[in-house]
Amino acid sequence: MLIKRSDDLTDNDVTDYALYQRRRDFLKTLGGIALLGASGLPLMAQAKSAFSTDEEQTPFEDITTYNNFYEFGTDKGDPARYASSLKTTPWSVTVDGECEKPGKLNLEDLLKPHSTEERIYRLRCVEGWSMVIPWQGFPLADLLKRFNPTANAKYVRFETLVDPDQLPGQKRSVLDWPYTEGLRMDEAMHPLSFMATGLYGKDLLNQNGAPLRLVVPWKYGFKSIKSIVRISFVAEQPDTSWGRSAPEEYGFYSNVNPDVDHPRWSQRKERRIGEFRKRETLPFNGYAEQVASLYSGMDLRKNF
Numbered sequence: 001m002l003i004k005r006s007d008d009l010t011d012n013d014v015t016d017y018a019l020y021q022r023r024r025d026f027l028k029t030l031g032g033i034a035l036l037g038a039s040g041l042p043l044m045a046q047a048k049s050a051f052s053t054d055e056e057q058t059p060f061e062d063i064t065t066y067n068n069f070y071e072f073g074t075d076k077g078d079p080a081r082y083a084s085s086l087k088t089t090p091w092s093v094t095v096d097g098e099c100e101k102p103g104k105l106n107l108e109d110l111l112k113p114h115s116t117e118e119r120i121y122r123l124r125c126v127e128g129w130s131m132v133i134p135w136q137g138f139p140l141a142d143l144l145k146r147f148n149p150t151a152n153a154k155y156v157r158f159e160t161l162v163d164p165d166q167l168p169g170q171k172r173s174v175l176d177w178p179y180t181e182g183l184r185m186d187e188a189m190h191p192l193s194f195m196a197t198g199l200y201g202k203d204l205l206n207q208n209g210a211p212l213r214l215v216v217p218w219k220y221g222f223k224s225i226k227s228i229v230r231i232s233f234v235a236e237q238p239d240t241s242w243g244r245s246a247p248e249e250y251g252f253y254s255n256v257n258p259d260v261d262h263p264r265w266s267q268r269k270e271r272r273i274g275e276f277r278k279r280e281t282l283p284f285n286g287y288a289e290q291v292a293s294l295y296s297g298m299d300l301r302k303n304f
């Protein structure tokens with residue numbers, strides 16, 4: 001990562017995590033928290049994305065050790081423990097289906113036209129916990145547009161790598177591999193939908209879905225598919241791994257919705273990792289103002 005002088009910093013710059021931590025510790029000593037933005041950068045240097053929250057960020061340690069990535073096992077610690085077996089270089093992504101310029105791109109070519117920006121998003125897992133994660137990446141729409149989707153492209157389907165040697169959890173049938181997910185075209189093109197390549201100013205660790213993962217902050221976390229190798233424009237609503245495993249529990253839309261219980265638990269509240277008391281879960285995970293209009297006229301109990 002480029003080292004820049006502080007007067008060169010733009011809103012796209014983020015502090016290296018180690019630096020961030022040192023600044024935090026320094027501030028704790030000073031008791032000078034108010035001088036800083038949530039990321040630890042001096043406020044002067046920080047024109048934060050309008051899409052970012054200024055809620056307290058979950059520590060790097062928690063974001064990288066408390067994970068769901070069933071390709072490495074079902075315990076929260078399994079991804080951090082076993083993810084070193086995933087080889088992310090070389091990496092390529094196939095983009096195909098209803099578009100004028102399909103292709104298989106190596107990661108460098110896929111990323112080249114995009115400058116990265118920071119998005120500090122809430123992540124709400126369907127299990128009832130949440131985090132605040134400072135991602136780096138670029139809008140999904142900017143990537144999709146490069147392939148000229150046709151008028152037949154009504155949905156986008158995403159697929160994670162299949163390789164049981166690198167992803168040992170795939171030797172078991174806890175889910176139907178490959179892990180797949182999908183978005184309706186307008187959801188995919190929404191400015192909040194994000195392709196992440198890093199967090200806390202560092203490249204993504206494997207347990208968080210390196211080298212490229214989706215982030216859709218108004219939907220339950222399982223929509224944010226990791227380690228993507230294929231993106232397909234499709235005419236029909238694609239099925240999803242979680243939908244195939246339990247269709248009555250995991251709908252296609254899976255918008256965060258405190259009014260629609262999971263069949264086995266309430267979705268009214270959530271535990272923000274690091275906090276003791278539970279907090280209220282917000283409709284669309286707090287992004288209603290930006291995304292509720294995508295669903296006008298839809299019955300969100302039926303389309304859960």
Ligand SMILES: Nc1nc2c(c(=O)[nH]1)N[C@H]1C(S)=C(S)[C@@H](COP(=O)(O)O)O[C@H]1N2
Nearest residue numbers: 067068069070125160179221222224225226
């Ligand atoms: N390929 C793949 N993507 C996945 C998962 C998974 O098991 N496999 N788990 C999902 C779930 S349930 C959540 S909550 C988020 C967790 O992302 P994080 O570990 O980076 O916080 O990843 C999602 N993406």
Ligand SMILES: [Mo]
Nearest residue numbers: 125126221222
């Ligand atoms: Mo999740």
